[in-house]
Amino acid sequence: MTLETLLVLTAVLTYLSRAAAVALLPAARGPLLEFVGRLPAPLFAGLAMFALVGQDVAIPDPAPLAAVVGALAATPRRSLGVTLAAGLAAYLIVELVA
Amino acid sequence: MTGREASGTPLRLATVLPIATAIGVFGIVYGAAAESLLGVPLTLLSSVVIFSGTVQFTMVGLLAAGSGPLAVLWAVFVVNVRNFALGGVLRPHLRGSIRRRSLLSWFLIDETVGLALASPETADRTLLRAGLWAYGSWVLGTAAGVAGGATFGLESLAAAIFPVLFIGLASLMVVGAAGVARAASGAVVTLVLLMVWPALAGLAPVIGGLVAALPGGRR
Numbered sequence: 001m002t003l004e005t006l007l008v009l010t011a012v013l014t015y016l017s018r019a020a021a022v023a024l025l026p027a028a029r030g031p032l033l034e035f036v037g038r039l040p041a042p043l044f045a046g047l048a049m050f051a052l053v054g055q056d057v058a059i060p061d062p063a064p065l066a067a068v069v070g071a072l073a074a075t076p077r078r079s080l081g082v083t084l085a086a087g088l089a090a091y092l093i094v095e096l097v098a
Numbered sequence: 099m100t101g102r103e104a105s106g107t108p109l110r111l112a113t114v115l116p117i118a119t120a121i122g123v124f125g126i127v128y129g130a131a132a133e134s135l136l137g138v139p140l141t142l143l144s145s146v147v148i149f150s151g152t153v154q155f156t157m158v159g160l161l162a163a164g165s166g167p168l169a170v171l172w173a174v175f176v177v178n179v180r181n182f183a184l185g186g187v188l189r190p191h192l193r194g195s196i197r198r199r200s201l202l203s204w205f206l207i208d209e210t211v212g213l214a215l216a217s218p219e220t221a222d223r224t225l226l227r228a229g230l231w232a233y234g235s236w237v238l239g240t241a242a243g244v245a246g247g248a249t250f251g252l253e254s255l256a257a258a259i260f261p262v263l264f265i266g267l268a269s270l271m272v273v274g275a276a277g278v279a280r281a282a283s284g285a286v287v288t289l290v291l292l293m294v295w296p297a298l299a300g301l302a303p304v305i306g307g308l309v310a311a312l313p314g315g316r317r
Contacts, residue, residue: 001167003140010157010174011147017178018206021185022192023199035311039187040215041271042284042310046303047208048264049285050292051257055299057292064258071262075269080216081113083269087262088116091255 062098067091114228116259117209118235123256124151125239132158133244145240149233150207152300153177180304184211191221198222205229209260212267283310 028036052060052068060068070090074083128151132141135158148154156177160170185203188211192199202225210228217224268281288306291298298305 003136006157006167006170007136007140007144007147009171010144010153013171013174014148014150014153014178014181015204017181018185018203019200021182022189022203022206023196025182025185025189027189028186031313033190035313036186036190038277038280038311039183039307040212041268041273041277041281042287043183043187043303043307044212044264044268044271045281045285046288046306046310048261048268049288049306050300050303051260051264053289053292055292055296057289057296061254063254064261067258067262068265071265075265078269080213080263080266080270081110083266084113084116084259084262087258087265091258091262 063091063094066094114213114231117213117228117263118231120256120259120263121151121209121232122235122239122242123253125236125241126243127253128154128158129240129243130246131155131243132240135161138244141244142237142240145237149204149236150178151236152180156299177300180300181206183304183307184208187211188214188221188225191215192225193220193222202226202229205233207232209263212264216267216270280310 027033048068052064067087067090071083071087074086077083125145128145129141132144132154136144144154144157148157153174156173157170160173165173185206188206191214192202194202202222205225205228207229210225210232213228214221214225268284272278272281284303284306286306287309288303291302291305295302
């Protein structure tokens with residue numbers, strides 16, 4: 001198999017999984033809809049953990065860790081902009097101090 | 099009440115710009131890493147036709163390790179399973195025909211799904227707008243990477259943006275104390291899964307999310 005073919009097959013697999021999920025499969029209803037409604041918060045919390053520690057569960061550097069602490073501290077505001085700003089500010093403070 | 103209804107943050111440039119920048123930085127890293135393996139034309143083509151950092155880094159990593167094409171395709175399939183969870187969450191918020199949703203599905207990545215769920219604008223519009231930013235950043239970043247672009251130590255900052263983004267998105271989706279507990283459970287289960295079975299990689303947060311969202315307790 002050539003690299004070109006591999007790329008094309010990879011692209012097709014990736015797109016089909018996306019299209020199947022939002023266009024081909026029926027929308028959730030009833031109990032499944034309730035379940036799907038509960039899914040986003042833990043899913044994004046899990047993604048945050050994965051983005052922080054990585055596949056090998058490495059201990060994060062101080063600055064990214066500070067960014068996470070800053071973001072968590074800002075979550076009661078329930079504003080994506082404020083959370084991003086708090087995280088970035090904490091990151092920059094630790095980078096400057098370190 | 100869904101997370102989208104519970105939240106109220108419109109998609110602003112100030113929100114999408116740091117995310118697009120971080121995606122661009124990772125595009126540079128990908129372009130620089132893949133160029134020696136795929137060559138310039140195929141590296142650029144891969145970002146244009148695949149548009150998935152997770153898939154592309156997995157593909158290049160396996161090829162660099164000497165894996166065969168079938169192993170690569172199997173890994174790509176496994177990594178893409180997470181799209182069913184993301185799409186399943188987003189699907190009830192999307193309107194329009196199958197054709198329209200098929201076109202929009204091109205932009206289905208973690209970041210755009212989160213923004214689409216969090217924005218009070220229609221999910222379709224947010225997915226399109228955020229997706230265009232993300233796609234443009236990814237392709238341009240890849241081009242800069244193959245051209246020898248340097249990130250000047252921005253990888254650390256870019257890496258820090260993603261957990262911050264996902265924490266912000268999770269906080270918008272949380273409803274009540276039970277929701278906080280579920281979110282925390284999702285993070286803890288993900289961590290445990292990664293410690294026990296690192297090969298799960300990007301599937302770990304999906305499984306963690308699914309486990310934490312199972313019926314039980316109060317929403």
